[in-house]
Amino acid sequence: MMLELDLVTLFAIFAAGSLLLAQFAEATCLTGAVPERDELDDAHKWDLSDLYADVAAWEVEFAAMAEQIKNLAAMKGTLGQSGEALLAVLTTRDEMSVALERLYAFAMLLKDQDTRESEAQALSDRIGTLAVEYGQATSWIEPELIACGQDKVSAWCDDSEALAVFRHAFDDLFRQQQHVLSPREEELLAMGGKALSAASQAFGMLTNADMKFPNIKDADGNEVELSLARYSLFLESPDRDLRRRAFEALSGTYLSYKNTFAATLGGAVQRDVFHARARNYPSALESALHPDNVPVAVYDNLIGTIRTHLPKLHRYMDIRKKKLGLKAVHLYDMYVPLTGSEAPKIEYGDAVATVIDGLKPLGDEYLEPLKKGFGSGWIDVYEAKGKRSGAYSMGTYACHPYVLMNYNGTFNHMFTLAHEMGHALHTWFTQHNQPIPYGDYPIFLAEVASTTNEILLGDYLRERADDNTQKLFLVNQAVENIRGTVITQTMFAEFEKTVHAQAEAGEPLTFETISEIYTDLVKAYYGPAYEHDEQVSGNWVRIPHFYRGFYVYKYATSFCAASALANRILAGTPGALEGYLGFLKSGCSDYPIDILRRAGVDMSTPDPIAATMERFDNLLDELETLI
Numbered sequence: 001m002m003l004e005l006d007l008v009t010l011f012a013i014f015a016a017g018s019l020l021l022a023q024f025a026e027a028t029c030l031t032g033a034v035p036e037r038d039e040l041d042d043a044h045k046w047d048l049s050d051l052y053a054d055v056a057a058w059e060v061e062f063a064a065m066a067e068q069i070k071n072l073a074a075m076k077g078t079l080g081q082s083g084e085a086l087l088a089v090l091t092t093r094d095e096m097s098v099a100l101e102r103l104y105a106f107a108m109l110l111k112d113q114d115t116r117e118s119e120a121q122a123l124s125d126r127i128g129t130l131a132v133e134y135g136q137a138t139s140w141i142e143p144e145l146i147a148c149g150q151d152k153v154s155a156w157c158d159d160s161e162a163l164a165v166f167r168h169a170f171d172d173l174f175r176q177q178q179h180v181l182s183p184r185e186e187e188l189l190a191m192g193g194k195a196l197s198a199a200s201q202a203f204g205m206l207t208n209a210d211m212k213f214p215n216i217k218d219a220d221g222n223e224v225e226l227s228l229a230r231y232s233l234f235l236e237s238p239d240r241d242l243r244r245r246a247f248e249a250l251s252g253t254y255l256s257y258k259n260t261f262a263a264t265l266g267g268a269v270q271r272d273v274f275h276a277r278a279r280n281y282p283s284a285l286e287s288a289l290h291p292d293n294v295p296v297a298v299y300d301n302l303i304g305t306i307r308t309h310l311p312k313l314h315r316y317m318d319i320r321k322k323k324l325g326l327k328a329v330h331l332y333d334m335y336v337p338l339t340g341s342e343a344p345k346i347e348y349g350d351a352v353a354t355v356i357d358g359l360k361p362l363g364d365e366y367l368e369p370l371k372k373g374f375g376s377g378w379i380d381v382y383e384a385k386g387k388r389s390g391a392y393s394m395g396t397y398a399c400h401p402y403v404l405m406n407y408n409g410t411f412n413h414m415f416t417l418a419h420e421m422g423h424a425l426h427t428w429f430t431q432h433n434q435p436i437p438y439g440d441y442p443i444f445l446a447e448v449a450s451t452t453n454e455i456l457l458g459d460y461l462r463e464r465a466d467d468n469t470q471k472l473f474l475v476n477q478a479v480e481n482i483r484g485t486v487i488t489q490t491m492f493a494e495f496e497k498t499v500h501a502q503a504e505a506g507e508p509l510t511f512e513t514i515s516e517i518y519t520d521l522v523k524a525y526y527g528p529a530y531e532h533d534e535q536v537s538g539n540w541v542r543i544p545h546f547y548r549g550f551y552v553y554k555y556a557t558s559f560c561a562a563s564a565l566a567n568r569i570l571a572g573t574p575g576a577l578e579g580y581l582g583f584l585k586s587g588c589s590d591y592p593i594d595i596l597r598r599a600g601v602d603m604s605t606p607d608p609i610a611a612t613m614e615r616f617d618n619l620l621d622e623l624e625t626l627i
């Protein structure tokens with residue numbers, strides 16, 4: 001990563017209890033209404049007072065930060081005077097970045113718990129503006145450092161133990177120096193940060209705050225309000241008509257804004273192309289990979305290897321078609337369990353206990369902060385009106401991590417809980433073992449920790465399955481995890497690469513042209529047993545990750561790395577657990593491929609990807625045996 005913390009980009013990326021499931025159902029599905037936030041138990045809401053006591057306290061630090069930004073800008077021109085002057089600049093910058101991150105976390109979390117609240121929207125907008133000002137105030141640091149020259153900076157590090165902490169960051173900066181612009185050009189790019197994030201912000205507000213879904217009839221004929229959380233439940237229903245109704249209602253709502261979504265995605269793609277050209281990269285793809293020192297070959301290896309193994313996915317589609325007794329498999333048939341019954345349900349409190357038990361192979365050093373997180377206001381558990389959809393973990397160096405959930409009582413959401421706590425614990429270990437310059441981790445590594453948790457939990461549950469139906473569900477879920485996280489995300493990665501290439505060639509990005517790309521990929525990936533619905537051609541409009549350029553491929557590579565690491569831990573390979581905990585503690589103190597290599601997996605080769613697809617094939621053998 002470059003030495004300067006790109007907080008504007010970081011901000012654009014973001015995005016315990018035991019309530020009985022029956023009570024949750026009564027509060028939501030049976031009445032047909034998503035609850036308001038104040039109807040939920042405080043035990044199931046995150047505690048933002050760990051960041052700030054209230055908005056007034058936030059305002060005090062916001063005002064102080066605005067003044068500090070002015071003081072930092074005044075240090076311009078002093079950096080090259082001596083090692084002591086350089087250390088003073090970097091220390092001031094890093095301390096401010098932590099304070100700014102904390103301000104942003106509070107504003108974002110407050111907004112996401114109810115995106116309709118205008119005060120929270122205003123706080124989020126103001127901190128976004130302040131982040132741009134911070135970017136402007138620090139934009140001169142990298143050009144001044146490069147002007148000093150690597151030899152002089154290295155000599156200063158030799159003479160100063162405090163400055164030597166930054167050595168890897170300095171080396172990384174000089175590796176990328178041809179893409180660092182003049183101080184004025186860097187300032188202009190920083191000034192444009194907020195404007196260039198407008199497409200992503202518009203997508204978020206449209207999908208989380210403004211878009212309204214219709215009522216549909218559930219399996220019992222009751223009118224219920226459709227939501228994203230409920231949609232995932234309906235797609236797991238054995239009632240095919242319900243699955244189809246939910247799919248058509250959700251797709252129809254999204255596609256009624258199809259031209260708007262084409263404009264927002266087109267804007268995000270053009271942002272990526274602009275940044276690549278401004279920094280003299282040959283393509284947006286190389287611009288996205290270079291900061292992590294990831295070769296383009298890693299991206300191409302992923303797509304090429306998965307393409308080679310697509311017959312395994314086609315085999316799974318045939319299995320699903322036959323087991324469900326279908327003439328062809330539609331998209332809305334992909335999530336219903338092959339047991340022929342609804343997915344098993346689990347209360348939130350039981351899910352917490354199960355996750356803890358499933359992660360015992362990671363040892364007490366891991367379990368202690370995990371248990372603390374479940375009981376200390378880290379998690380916002382249930383869906384509510386206006387709450388941001390989906391799930392995420394947010395970490396700040398100044399505070400413990402926070403996790404957003406929309407828990408719906410299914411096994412799938414229990415796995416989501418394990419996944420997000422994997423992110424949270426990765427953040428916790430990094431920030432308890434690394435100084436501020438390395439107190440974060442690149443996205444290339446982020447999904448490894450979360451996916452390792454899912455794999456360990458799945459292994460734990462399959463080993464303890466006490467009947468054939470339960471084991472069938474769990475094996476099917478393991479198959480689905482690879483399909484969804486490796487194969488589908490690779491398809492998304494190929495979609496991103498194609499769309500960006502089209503924009504770079506000067507070709508238009510309309511709803512029709514984007515949908516044509518997406519349609520061709522879906523049909524190629526899913527094969528002859530798949531029946532294509534017209535609405536699926538526009539399914540790309542629903543994917544928020546496309547607004548984080550070339551992000552989704554990291555889900556696939558991370559899953560393959562996590563699979564290899566989890567297998568080493570479960571097999572008791574000497575040094576495997578120590579290597580994994582070392583990975584969690586490394587932050588961004590080295591390049592991501594090197595950190596993973598030390599932990600025991602080499603992602604510079606296609607071998608981990610091929611091994612994961614062989615595991616997929618073995619699971620299909622087990623699935624057919626159980627059926």
